[in-house]
Amino acid sequence: MPEGHTIHRLALDHRERFEGRTIRATSPQGKFAAGAALIDGAVMDTAEAHGKHLFLGFGPDRWVHIHLGLFGKLGFGTAPPPPPTDTVRLRLTGHGHHADLRGPTTCALITDAEKRAIHDRLGPDPLRPGEDGDRAWRRISRSRTTVAALLLDQKVIAGVGNVYRAEVLFRHGIDPYLPGRDLRRDQWDAIWADLAALMREGVRNNRIDTVRPEHTPEAMGRPPRVDDHGGEVYVYRRTGAPCLLCGDAVRTAGLAARNLFWCPTCQPAAARP
DNA sequence: TAAGTATGTTAAG
DNA sequence: TTAACCTACTTAC
Numbered sequence: 070m071p072e073g074h075t076i077h078r079l080a081l082d083h084r085e086r087f088e089g090r091t092i093r094a095t096s097p098q099g100k101f102a103a104g105a106a107l108i109d110g111a112v113m114d115t116a117e118a119h120g121k122h123l124f125l126g127f128g129p130d131r132w133v134h135i136h137l138g139l140f141g142k143l144g145f146g147t148a149p150p151p152p153p154t155d156t157v158r159l160r161l162t163g164h165g166h167h168a169d170l171r172g173p174t175t176c177a178l179i180t181d182a183e184k185r186a187i188h189d190r191l192g193p194d195p196l197r198p199g200e201d202g203d204r205a206w207r208r209i210s211r212s213r214t215t216v217a218a219l220l221l222d223q224k225v226i227a228g229v230g231n232v233y234r235a236e237v238l239f240r241h242g243i244d245p246y247l248p249g250r251d252l253r254r255d256q257w258d259a260i261w262a263d264l265a266a267l268m269r270e271g272v273r274n275n276r277i278d279t280v281r282p283e284h285t286p287e288a289m290g291r292p293p294r295v296d297d298h299g300g301e302v303y304v305y306r307r308t309g310a311p312c313l314l315c316g317d318a319v320r321t322a323g324l325a326a327r328n329l330f331w332c333p334t335c336q337p338a339a340a341r342p
Numbered sequence: 343t344a345a346g347t348a349t350g351t352t353a354a355g
Numbered sequence: 356t357t358a359a360c361c362t363a364c365t366t367a368c
Contacts, residue, residue, distance in 0.1 A: 072349050121350075139350040140362040156362065172362040174351065223351085230349045277349075305349085326356080327350090 071137040073228020074271030076118040077196045079143050081272070083116035083125060086145065086166040092127070093162045097153035104178040105159060108133065113163075120194050120227025122187055130180050133159070134187065138174030145169075194227040195265040196272065202226075202261030209249040209257060216252055217245035218325050229264065232305045235330040236279035237264055239303045244338045245324070245331050251339070276300040284313050304330040 092113050094105040114126040125133040137143070150167035153160050159170040170176060179187075192208075193200040205226045209219050219225050220234040229237075237260055238245050243252070271277050277300040285301065286294045296302055303313055308321040308330065317334040 075349080136351080138361065139348060140360090141350090142362075158361090172360095174361065221350090232349050234349095328348095 071121055071139075071141065072230030072233055072268075072271070072277070073118070073120050073194060073196055074268045074277070075275070076121050076123050076137070076228070077268075078272045078275055079123055080116040080118040082143075082145060083113070083123075083168065086168070087113040087161065087163055088115060089113070090164040095153075095160050095162075097157040097160060098155055101159050101176050104133070104176070107131075107178060113161075118194075119188055119197060120191050120223055121230070122191070124184060132179050132181075132184050134175060134177050134179045134184065135170065135173055136175035138172070141173035142171050143168060144171075191223055191227040192225045195261060196228060196268050202257060205261070206254065206257050209252060210254070212249035214249055215246045215324070216243060216249050217329055219249045221325070221327065226264075228268065231327050232277050232300075232302065233264060233267065233279075235305045236277070236302055237267065239332060239336060240279065240281075242336055244336050245329055247339060277302065279303060280313065286313070289313065304332055306330065 090113060092108065092111060094109045096102045096105040108127045108131065111127040111131070114128065116126065117124045121136060123135040123137075125135070127133065135141075135143075145166060145168050148162050148165050148167045150160065150162055153169065156171045157169045158173060158176050161168045193202060193204050195202075208225050209216070212219060217234060217238065220229050220237070221231070240263060241256060241260055243256065243260075267277075267279055280301040280303060282288060284303075286292060296306070304319045306328075307319045309318050311317070312319055312332040312335060315332065315334045317332055320331055320333055322329050
């Protein structure tokens with residue numbers, strides 16, 4: 070379930086459990102055995118997120134860089150931990166807690182310089198303090214690429230995934246196929262501010278909810294509804310179901326190898342400015 | 343048991 | 356544009 074809010078939450082979870090503590094590290098699955106041996110017995114100084122990248126700090130010039138990809142998961146428990154299953158890439162144990170990492174795209178030991186290079190190739194993250202959307206706007210406003218594709222481009226904006234993309238475009242009534250350069254500045258400012266608020270709530274609740282209170286099925290006098298991915302949303306994975314606002318059927322289409330969801334009535338193709 | 347799917351990214355063609 | 360990678364869950368046969 071990893072969009073940016075998940076990774077920021079995981080950084081927080083690591084700091085709460087392990088910051089300033091001596092950590093034991095193993096790689097039961099074996100693919101990170103050498104790296105685990107190098108941090109075994111070290112103190113975790115900090116944990117930090119940028120977009121969907123997680124960085125665990127272990128002393129000078131040493132970071133564990135984790136990217137969960139599509140399937141990766143991080144789970145916490147108490148220590149002493151139960152015997153690990155054979156898919157655990159990295160197990161950290163310390164101070165009464167353990168963390169198990171499975172199925173990541175990336176789990177590697179990196180230096181400060183390598184970490185900096187990752188930050189440099191990522192766009193601004195709505196969840197990182199002090200960042201603003203101007204850098205993203207500069208790219209979007211010059212691009213012929215659709216706004217739906219731009220929102221998933223981590224070089225443009227870091228941390229947005231397929232759910233937040235679909236939902237934020239719906240909340241602002243924007244046609245996903247609108248070229249970036251046809252988006253208005255006020256629309257982008259509203260999207261950026263909305264993403265920051267939605268994703269902050271996502272960190273807090275550890276799930277994605279995007280439906281405004283006045284639009285919940287209950288508030289609209291309809292039967293309650295449960296989304297099977299564990300959050301309340303307008304259009305994500307609701308193909309063919311009635312739009313919560315207008316009742317029109319939610320549509321889906323493939324765009325750059327991902328599923329795109331939108332309401333053709335609430336997000337009409339605008340006349341080109 | 344096999345196939346399909348998933349909130350992601352990179353590299354090859 | 357496609358395939359490849361990693362895991363776990365659901366659905367089909």
